[in-house]
Amino acid sequence: MEKTIYFDHAAxxxxxxxVLEAMLPFFTEKFxxxxxxxxYGRESKKYIEDARDKVAKALGAQSKEIFFTxxxxxxDNWAIKGVAYANRKKGNHIxxxxxxxxxxxxxxxxxxxxxxxxxxxxVDKDGLVDPEQVREAIKPETILxxxxxxxxxxxxxxxxxxxxxxxxxxxxxxxxxxxxxxxSVNVNVEELNVDLLSLSAHKFYGPKGVxxxxxxxxxxxxxxxxxxxxxxGKRASTENVPGIVGLGKAIELATANIEGNAKYVxxxxxxIIDEVLNTIPYVRLNGHREKRLPGNxxxxxxxxxxxxxxxxxxxxxxxxxSGSACTSGSLDPSHVLLAIGLPHEIAHGSxxxxxxxxxxxxxxxxxxxxxxxxxxxxREMSPLYEAxxxxxxxxx
Amino acid sequence: xxxxxxxxHFMNPRNMGEIEDADGVGLVGNPKCGDIMKMYLKIENDxxxxxKFKTFGCGAAVATSSISTEMIKGKxxxxxxxxxxxxxAEALDGLPPQKMHCSNLAxxxxxxxxxxxxxxxxxxxxxxxxxxxxxxxxxxxxxxxDDFHEEE
Ligand SMILES: Cc1ncc(COP(=O)(O)O)c(C=O)c1O
Numbered sequence: 001m002e003k004t005i006y007f008d009h010a011a012x013x014x015x016x017x018x019v020l021e022a023m024l025p026f027f028t029e030k031f032x033x034x035x036x037x038x039x040y041g042r043e044s045k046k047y048i049e050d051a052r053d054k055v056a057k058a059l060g061a062q063s064k065e066i067f068f069t070x071x072x073x074x075x076d077n078w079a080i081k082g083v084a085y086a087n088r089k090k091g092n093h094i095x096x097x098x099x100x101x102x103x104x105x106x107x108x109x110x111x112x113x114x115x116x117x118x119x120x121x122x123v124d125k126d127g128l129v130d131p132e133q134v135r136e137a138i139k140p141e142t143i144l145x146x147x148x149x150x151x152x153x154x155x156x157x158x159x160x161x162x163x164x165x166x167x168x169x170x171x172x173x174x175x176x177x178x179x180x181x182x183x184s185v186n187v188n189v190e191e192l193n194v195d196l197l198s199l200s201a202h203k204f205y206g207p208k209g210v211x212x213x214x215x216x217x218x219x220x221x222x223x224x225x226x227x228x229x230x231x232x233g234k235r236a237s238t239e240n241v242p243g244i245v246g247l248g249k250a251i252e253l254a255t256a257n258i259e260g261n262a263k264y265v266x267x268x269x270x271x272i273i274d275e276v277l278n279t280i281p282y283v284r285l286n287g288h289r290e291k292r293l294p295g296n297x298x299x300x301x302x303x304x305x306x307x308x309x310x311x312x313x314x315x316x317x318x319x320x321x322s323g324s325a326c327t328s329g330s331l332d333p334s335h336v337l338l339a340i341g342l343p344h345e346i347a348h349g350s351x352x353x354x355x356x357x358x359x360x361x362x363x364x365x366x367x368x369x370x371x372x373x374x375x376x377x378x379r380e381m382s383p384l385y386e387a388x389x390x391x392x393x394x395x396x
Numbered sequence: 397x398x399x400x401x402x403x404x405h406f407m408n409p410r411n412m413g414e415i416e417d418a419d420g421v422g423l424v425g426n427p428k429c430g431d432i433m434k435m436y437l438k439i440e441n442d443x444x445x446x447x448k449f450k451t452f453g454c455g456a457a458v459a460t461s462s463i464s465t466e467m468i469k470g471k472x473x474x475x476x477x478x479x480x481x482x483x484x485a486e487a488l489d490g491l492p493p494q495k496m497h498c499s500n501l502a503x504x505x506x507x508x509x510x511x512x513x514x515x516x517x518x519x520x521x522x523x524x525x526x527x528x529x530x531x532x533x534x535x536x537x538x539x540x541x542d543d544f545h546e547e548e
Contacts, residue, residue: 304452305452381451
């Protein structure tokens with residue numbers, strides 16, 4: 001088989017060589033525990049603070065507002081449970097959306113069992129949340145609003161700044177899961193009016209298993225891990241020094257050329273979107289055409305099923321993803337595709353392609369050259385397509 | 397995830413297509429759940445002389461359709477009705493647990509096509525009960541397989 005074409009950057013990204021290089025000494029010669037007082041340990045502490053500064057700079061925050069976590073999932077869990085428990089006396093109502101990542105949705109489901117009330121706002125056909133609906137959902141008991149910055153499946157970018165303004169006006173804590181956005185588009189906590197923001201290193205060419213939560217000064221939130229004094233006692237446990245150093249280096253590199261990269265990736269994205277919509281019948285683009293992540297493409301091909309599509313693409317060396325039930329491990333297709341109003345059978349035929357700055361025009365050419373045949377082949381096999389073909393025949 | 401045999405049947409499906417003058421056609425599954433199988437049978441003197449399929453579904457659904465057409469060709473109706481989902485899965489060198497419901501679909505498609513044949517002939521089948529195991533969305537089947545796994 002030819003070389004693999006990696007079109008699944010929303011799932012994860014490779015660690016950049018510069019990032020790996022920055023991390024390596026912290027496994028061996030610089031292994032000291034940052035909490036110790038001898039120079040070994042003190043030195044690693046310095047590197048952690050350096051990484052914290054880099055994250056703060058990338059987000060337009062203060063270093064004291066950045067807390068390292070074990071992942072994006074952990075940052076989401078902390079933000080939501082932490083605010084819920086710390087503000088329980090004030091109220092028990094949380095507002096979120098129906099298209100959040102499971103790290104947010106399942107945390108909210110858990111809190112419902114703990115006696116909290118959660119409103120899951122709907123989205124429109126493009127996956128957008130209406131800020132006015134957020135306003136209308138606010139009650140005296142509302143203690144937290146959590147709306148993701150950009151969706152991991154359909155790439156739609158939410159009006160976070162506007163929602164943040166409403167939250168601020170009403171004095172409600174506002175969290176955004178920016179795991180898919182950080183490193184791809186500009187993220188500034190002041191412009192966004194957010195109090196809490198989650199990010200994860202492996203989405204922007206950093207290592208897996210390390211993330212961060214931005215917590216605006218003065219936000220009422222409980223500690224996530226109880227133990228030692230690490231992360232100012234809010235997230236105890238000996239720091240993942242190599243991971244944190246890697247996150248710092250990765251966010252620095254990603255933000256250094258964020259606009260150039262976004263422009264490059266967007267051009268590749270638009271080539272694929274335009275060509276596929278123009279040449280393959282019975283296909284739709286999921287997510288907003290403009291307000292979407294520069295690297296995200298999500299199609300639904302009618303009459304075919306996503307996993308079959310992924311298997312055939314894999315045989316051609318192309319790695320992509322789908323929201324079909326068969327790939328989600330459950331029997332329902334993606335909750336995001338259902339939330340934007342797709343019928344089940346069309347949601348099953350989805351294909352997500354997520355590009356990164358390491359993709360090339362040649363890869364796009366190759367993908368565009370093999371896709372029509374793959375779609376055609378699966379449609380020939382599909383009894384649903386047969387029905388449509390016969391109907392068209394009888395019309396003629 | 398899939399055995400080589402599954403991948404072979406998925407990549408090179410046997411007997412894919414339609415039989416225009418089929419004697420029995422079975423359509424099972426539900427587009428909502430992401431799989432539909434249509435089975436066409438040509439039957440002479442109670443022997444299945446030809447079988448073809450069309451399937452909308454995942455790799456396992458296509459592979460089970462393909463192999464089950466091979467398994468029933470040349471068999472009598474009675475023999476074909478005895479083919480179980482386990483036998484279909486086994487012939488493919490196994491299926492991942494979460495894909496076992498796809499093999500149910502193949503068993504049901506065979507039964508539905510034979511039922512259709514019998515109906516056309518004015519023979520009432522004695523296999524109605526076999527359809528009750530799955531009603532469209534296979535949530536139920538998944539539960540069964542979960543139990544099955546706990547026993548292991
Ligand atoms: C939007 C979103 N939130 C949270 C996560 C979870 O991040 P992590 O894999 O670091 O736990 C992901 C990644 O899958 C994501 O896309």
